[in-house]
Amino acid sequence: MHQDKILMYGTTYCGDTIRAKKVFEQNQIEYEWINIDRDKDGEKLVKEINKGNRSVPTIIFPDGSILVEPDKDTLNKKFEELGLL
Secondary structure (H helix, E strand, O other): OOOOOOEEEEOOOOHHHHHHHHHHHHOOOOOEEEEOOOOHHHHHHHHHHOOOOOOOOEEEOOOOOEEEOOOHHHHHHHHHHOOOO
16 A cells, blocks of 8 residues: 555544544644544555554555554654654
């Protein structure tokens, strides 16, 4: 899977998703938000990636790497790795 932008799959009420969105916004990193409660294709993809679970946020990066439920430090390390910080 290759795309030009970061895709974040999540829900509006998930604490981990809310935290991840805040980290992106604090670092002014653009991403596309997909609410899996409204986007059934997004929900299906999240379940495929996470062995049937709706684990969010599931974040897919342009390099093809995927982070699931990352903490702030993990996100910041990924941003540095991608040259975004």
